[in-house]
Amino acid sequence: MxxxxxxxxxxxxxxxxxxxxxxxxxxxxxxxxxxxxxxxxxxxxxxxxxxxxxxxxxxxxxxxxxxxxxxxxxxxxxxxxxxxxxxxxxxxxxxxxxxxxxxxxxxxxxxxxxxxxxxxxxxxxxxxxxxxxxxxxxxxxxxxxxxxxxxxxxxxxxxxxxxxxxxxxxxxxxxxxxxxxxxxxxxxxxxxxxxxxxxxxxxxxxxxxxLGRVYRGMMVHMQASNAKLHRRAESMVALITGCDEAAAAEALRQVDWDVKRAALVVNGMDPDTAGVLIDRHGGSLRRALAALEGADRASGAAGG
Missing domain, CATH: 3.40.50.10490 (Glucose-6-phosphate isomerase like protein; domain 1)
Known part of the structure; x- marks a missing residue:
């Protein structure tokens, strides 16, 4: 052996x-x-x-x-x-x-x-x-x-x-x-x-x-359970959405520091609907954002 x-x-x-x-x-x-x-x-x-x-x-x-x-x-x-x-x-x-x-x-x-x-x-x-x-x-x-x-x-x-x-x-x-x-x-x-x-x-x-717990090389499904991880979550949401960290922090507080839901909240969704959309797409933030973008394009076309 x-x-x-x-x-x-x-x-x-x-x-x-x-x-x-x-x-x-x-x-x-x-x-x-x-x-x-x-x-x-x-x-x-x-x-x-x-x-x-x-x-x-x-x-x-x-x-x-x-x-x-x-x-x-x-x-x-x-x-x-x-x-x-x-x-x-x-x-x-x-x-x-x-x-x-x-x-x-x-x-x-x-x-x-x-x-x-x-x-x-x-x-x-x-x-x-x-x-x-x-x-x-x-x-x-x-x-x-x-x-x-x-x-x-x-x-x-x-x-x-x-x-x-x-x-x-x-x-x-x-x-x-x-x-x-x-x-x-x-x-x-x-x-x-x-x-x-x-x-x-x-x-x-x-x-x-x-399983959709990673997005763009980031641990978007982590437990943000302390001050260091709160700062990391704020940075991730800001990077994903292009918002500033103050807006990211406000969105995160609304969803109990859930990075994926916060990214959708920054994009105009309410917290509950954000959770439903992510669940509908198997926990994938990438697919949820794509669906949201598609819905926005369809709405814009209909309005035009």
Whole structure:
């Protein structure tokens, strides 16, 4: 298993000068990022498949053990503040439970019965998107969780760092990221963990783009929950509409700091109608603005 191999290059690493050791580990991190490139097409296919169920109210479910589980939780935990992703559409199925986030629970990764129980308890279904991560690709807990989720019709992703891994065989979307031997043999929090985090960044952000939570490279569906984010929201509305920030702030206050609705309010809509229009267009501000512009053109032509 490549991620467990001892690299001949690093057998005397503990005797190297500190700078040389740090440079070697840095090079490993760069190679981990590069290893994601061959998986980009697989990630893109998984994004398009996932978006369908999520639009119908499906959940993002992250499953893993040890380092991979903690990487998974880190990605999912960022989605509510960044994209206002609903908490009831987010599930963390960490081997060993929440306590394993802070304290190692290595034996939990072998517990297939716990994985089966968690799938059943969560009621995994066809609209759900299950992301299972395991550097080895053979972690019994993660393989069983993804296998059962696939059997229940969920969109499943298996992210592994070793070829021919069982996890890849049980997922609808196998995502192989071959990072090879670690600088420290078996320390998959290094190259494998970095590559997994990159893959998750790409997947979850692309999903949010497909779901209309991004417009013109801006996080227009974020939670504006503090002064810094209020200023960011004001800047976004001003940039989108061409108004000044004072007008943007006034519109945002009318809609509880909802950037998408505020952009339509600045364009003359009342808050409730703005919400209806955005919902009608699947949450897409781009399509809502296009519809508003089309309606304005039609009104102008009729008036002329």
């Amino acid at each position: 490549p991620t467990e191999d001892v690299s001949a290059r690093f057998v005397d690493l503990d005797e190297w000068p500190t700078l040389d050791a740090v440079e070697a580990m840095y090079e490993g991190q760069l190679s981990a990022v590069a290893a994601v490139r061959p998986a980009l097409a697989s990630i893109a296919r998984a994004v398009d498949d996932a978006a369908h169920g999520l639009r119908r109210g499906g959940r993002l479910v992250y499953a893993g053990a040890g380092t991979s589980g903690r990487v998974a939780v880190q990605d999912g935990a960022e989605l509510p503040p960044t994209f206002d992703w609903p908490l009831d559409q987010l599930v963390f199925a960490m081997a060993g439970g929440p306590k394993a986030l802070m304290r190692s629970a290595e034996g939990a990764e072998d517990d297939e019965a716990d994985a089966a129980a968690k799938v059943e308890a969560a009621g995994i279904g066809a609209d759900d998107v299950v992301i299972g991560l395991a550097a080895s690709g053979a972690t019994p807990y993660t393989v069983e969780f993804v296998r059962r989720s696939t059997a229940r019709g969920a969109v499943t992703l298996g992210v592994a760092n070793n070829p021919a891994a069982p996890l890849l065989a049980v997922a609808r979307h196998p995502i192989l990221i071959e990072t090879g031997a670690e600088v420290l043999a078996g320390s998959t929090r290094m190259k494998a963990g970095t590559a997994q985090k990159v893959a998750l960044n790409l997947f979850s952000t692309a999903v949010m783009i497909r």
